Amino acid sequence: MFDVIVIGQGLxxxxxxxxxxxxxxxxxxxxxxxxxxxxxTGLMDILPGMDGTxxxxxxxxxxxxxxxxxxxxxxxxFNMLMRDLGYPYRGDVGKPVxxxxxxxxxxxxxxxxxxxxxxxxxxxxxxxxxxxxxxFQSEYVKGNLQKRxxxxxxYSVNVSLGKxxxxxxxxxxxxxxxxxxxxxxxxxxQIKKYFDKKVIDKLDLVVFPSVLGVMEWKTVxxxxxxxxxxxxxxxxxxxxxxxxxxxxxxxxxEMIRQGIRLYSDTTVISAKVEKRRIxxxxxxNNKFNNxxxxxxxxxxxxxxxxxxxxxxxxxxxxxxxxxxxxxxxYGITGGIYSILxxxxxxxxxxxxxxxxxxxxxxxx
Amino acid sequence: MLKLIESPFDRCLKCNACVVSCPVSNYSLDFGGPKHxxxxxxxxxxxxxxxxxxxxxxxxICGNCDISCPEQVHVTDLIVQAKxxxxxxxxxxxxxxxxxNPELIGKITSNLAPITNIAMKAKPIRKAIEKVMxxxxxxxxxxYEFNNFNRRYKKKTANSERKVAYxxxxxxxxxxxxIGDAFVEVMAYNNIExxxxxxxxxxxxxxxxxxxxxxxxxxxFNVQSLLKYVSEGYDIVATCSSCTLALKKEYVSVxxxxxxxxxxxxxxxxxEYLRMLDEEGVLNKNLSPLNDNAGYYAPCHMKAQGIGNxxxxxxxxxxxxxxxxxxxGCCGQCGTFGFxxxxxxxxxxxxxxxxxxxxxxxxxxxxxxxxxxxxxxxxMTDQVVKHPIEVLAESYKKSK
Numbered sequence: 001m002f003d004v005i006v007i008g009q010g011l012x013x014x015x016x017x018x019x020x021x022x023x024x025x026x027x028x029x030x031x032x033x034x035x036x037x038x039x040x041t042g043l044m045d046i047l048p049g050m051d052g053t054x055x056x057x058x059x060x061x062x063x064x065x066x067x068x069x070x071x072x073x074x075x076x077x078f079n080m081l082m083r084d085l086g087y088p089y090r091g092d093v094g095k096p097v098x099x100x101x102x103x104x105x106x107x108x109x110x111x112x113x114x115x116x117x118x119x120x121x122x123x124x125x126x127x128x129x130x131x132x133x134x135x136f137q138s139e140y141v142k143g144n145l146q147k148r149x150x151x152x153x154x155y156s157v158n159v160s161l162g163k164x165x166x167x168x169x170x171x172x173x174x175x176x177x178x179x180x181x182x183x184x185x186x187x188x189x190q191i192k193k194y195f196d197k198k199v200i201d202k203l204d205l206v207v208f209p210s211v212l213g214v215m216e217w218k219t220v221x222x223x224x225x226x227x228x229x230x231x232x233x234x235x236x237x238x239x240x241x242x243x244x245x246x247x248x249x250x251x252x253x254e255m256i257r258q259g260i261r262l263y264s265d266t267t268v269i270s271a272k273v274e275k276r277r278i279x280x281x282x283x284x285n286n287k288f289n290n291x292x293x294x295x296x297x298x299x300x301x302x303x304x305x306x307x308x309x310x311x312x313x314x315x316x317x318x319x320x321x322x323x324x325x326x327x328x329x330y331g332i333t334g335g336i337y338s339i340l341x342x343x344x345x346x347x348x349x350x351x352x353x354x355x356x357x358x359x360x361x362x363x364x
Numbered sequence: 365m366l367k368l369i370e371s372p373f374d375r376c377l378k379c380n381a382c383v384v385s386c387p388v389s390n391y392s393l394d395f396g397g398p399k400h401x402x403x404x405x406x407x408x409x410x411x412x413x414x415x416x417x418x419x420x421x422x423x424x425i426c427g428n429c430d431i432s433c434p435e436q437v438h439v440t441d442l443i444v445q446a447k448x449x450x451x452x453x454x455x456x457x458x459x460x461x462x463x464x465n466p467e468l469i470g471k472i473t474s475n476l477a478p479i480t481n482i483a484m485k486a487k488p489i490r491k492a493i494e495k496v497m498x499x500x501x502x503x504x505x506x507x508y509e510f511n512n513f514n515r516r517y518k519k520k521t522a523n524s525e526r527k528v529a530y531x532x533x534x535x536x537x538x539x540x541x542x543i544g545d546a547f548v549e550v551m552a553y554n555n556i557e558x559x560x561x562x563x564x565x566x567x568x569x570x571x572x573x574x575x576x577x578x579x580x581x582x583x584x585f586n587v588q589s590l591l592k593y594v595s596e597g598y599d600i601v602a603t604c605s606s607c608t609l610a611l612k613k614e615y616v617s618v619x620x621x622x623x624x625x626x627x628x629x630x631x632x633x634x635x636e637y638l639r640m641l642d643e644e645g646v647l648n649k650n651l652s653p654l655n656d657n658a659g660y661y662a663p664c665h666m667k668a669q670g671i672g673n674x675x676x677x678x679x680x681x682x683x684x685x686x687x688x689x690x691x692x693g694c695c696g697q698c699g700t701f702g703f704x705x706x707x708x709x710x711x712x713x714x715x716x717x718x719x720x721x722x723x724x725x726x727x728x729x730x731x732x733x734x735x736x737x738x739x740x741x742x743x744m745t746d747q748v749v750k751h752p753i754e755v756l757a758e759s760y761k762k763s764k
Contacts (some may be wrong), residue, residue, distance in 0.1 A: 285670030
């Protein structure tokens with residue numbers, strides 16, 4: 001018997017589970033595979049797929065109950081968690097900033113990790129791509145960026161990681177290689193050589209794909225900044241983005257360290273409901289089994305998730321994208337919405353926070 | 365000719381979740397990766413000639429791809445099939461045939477135990493073995509016991525109300541019979557008698573080395589032998605996480621053995637079984653305090669069973685006992701994988717997260733179910749490693 005069972009292991013599921021555990025609840029996560037966090041950018045956008053402000057978010061999703069105090073508290077809680085885990089985020093959801101994407105477009109985001117730098121309006125920019133990583137091409141990125149920002153001076157450079165591979169390499173492969181100091185030295189030497197040849201001495205930003213290390217991101221970032229002598233940013237694009245993998249890894253590690261029980265590769269097939277309460281859920285992983293909890297959190301996302309979305313169940317909290325079909329205009333949620341929605345469920349389950357109009361469910 | 369059973373691969377969306385979660389892909393660019401060698405290779409050869417891709421040799425069948433897949437594709441099953449095809453078309457090295465048969469090694473080596481244990485620590489001998497056999501000279505070997513579990517325990521039937529048929533597995537039989545002893549003791553404290561059915565190696569090392577037919581033979585024998593016990597009301601319990609996974613999953617999904625599905629319903633990991641007794645309110649909780657501070661290392665094949673963390677659930681019942689999950693990835697030993705000369709460095713690279721987690725938490729000792737994970741923890745750290753059932757037996761014994 002757990003206090004809470006969270007179904008789904010994406011951003012929403014993990015945040016909800018970790019915060020509940022920190023409030024002293026016994027928590028289990030039941031999940032079929034990883035969440036869509038693996039395919040995400042790791043950036044906390046306000047309106048994914050669109051440029052918008054927090055006011056637009058509230059209007060769009062009709063969540064007026066999320067007042068300024070609640071938003072501030074949720075975001076602070078997220079920032080504190082990520083700082084403790086060693087992957088701090090910065091930014092202000094009241095003032096979204098422009099960042100560059102892996103296709104050379106500019107988009108707005110709310111919170112972003114330290115490997116990301118807001119994109120300047122003018123100045124000298126260099127874009128670095130790797131011969132081995134086909135998902136990110138500096139010439140292509142430059143072309144798109146130049147159209148949008150004609151006033152920028154843009155250099156594009158293509159360097160090699162110097163490692164042979166028996167498979168098509170992705171950004172994560174590059175991120176892991178760049179955690180090795182010999183690979184970094186090899187890459188930095190090529191970049192410096194290019195800059196020397198072009199007589200570039202002052203750059204406002206050097207753009208990389210999302211490859212600046214995984215758990216060792218700080219070492220990789222510091223060395224690149226120091227050696228190149230300019231601010232560095234990752235441009236998030238085709239998954240897997242190292243920005244997202246770090247977030248996933250840090251959250252997952254925290255979840256397990258805190259003693260949250262993981263029921264992996266497990267599907268929820270049905271639930272026993274009595275008097276509008278879920279008594280237990282029936283699960284299967286080769287063998288059939290059942291699990292009991294006082295409260296249940298459904299964090300399965302919407303596009304490929306879903307499940308027990310019955311609003312009339314009193315001990316079921318439906319969070320994240322599963323909450324309401326209105327939140328998936330482009331089939332994407334995540335980001336700020338996930339943080340706020342998770343925090344709200346945690347507040348309600350732990351009885352620590354109440355703000356009138358409630359989300360679905362509500363038994364303490 | 366190989367007869368392979370259908371395993372759904374068309375649900376694969378190429379989302380890369382498996383690639384990101386694969387410990388071998390994360391540390392080696394030589395490996396083709398689970399997505400390419402699993403569902404994509406299967407798509408390619410469906411209704412065509414078999415294709416031999418030697419890169420499958422690097423798959424350690426840890427199962428992290430299965431755990432990560434949001435679409436329920438059994439990636440490991442597909443790669444195990446690709447390994448079988450590779451062996452069929454290209455043959456198998458003598459070393460790999462030998463490594464895939466821990467039961468045979470166990471029988472011979474435990475008979476000569478005092479000598480073999482000393483020999484496996486002698487550098488010149490290890491250098492020679494590396495040269496002739498391709499087993500890395502710096503790889504630690506588990507010790508072998510002359511007084512193995514087969515010599516110690518011969519009981520074939522149980523007469524208690526609740527009865528357990530114990531699937532011992534090669535490791536507890538030949539290398540660590542103290543695990544078997546501890547299991548029998550813990551069951552006795554719960555008034556459960558333990559029978560040891562006739563059994564052979566579960567077959568996981570065979571699947572890892574492309575020895576499909578041999579694995580099938582063993583699986584058939586085990587299913588028949590264990591089902592007899594099931595029909596007489598026994599529960600099947602195992603102390604090794606890989607054996608448990610084989611009995612619960614691989615016999616059904618990869619090998620398609622008749623009766624395997626029925627058997628799987630009655631198979632439990634030892635801690636999972638005790639947790640069930642606790643839930644039913646019949647677990648003997650006369651446990652005396654242990655003021656230890658331990659780390660728990662979850663084997664990949666434990667995670668793959670989707671049963672939460674039964675070892676910690678049970679050990680947390682011991683008064684004063686502190687245990688924390690190391691939350692580390694794959695250890696890198698991966699059964700036979702880490703013994704092979706060409707994988708040695710890669711194996712240690714993969715094990716780094718386990719090593720770092722031990723350094724970070726500094727437990728007094730580490731608890732894990734898997735004998736091979738223990739081997740790697742011993743190789744890479746100075747930790748004493750215990751099976752959860754040994755810790756529990758200690759607590760029961762003190763309370764007598």
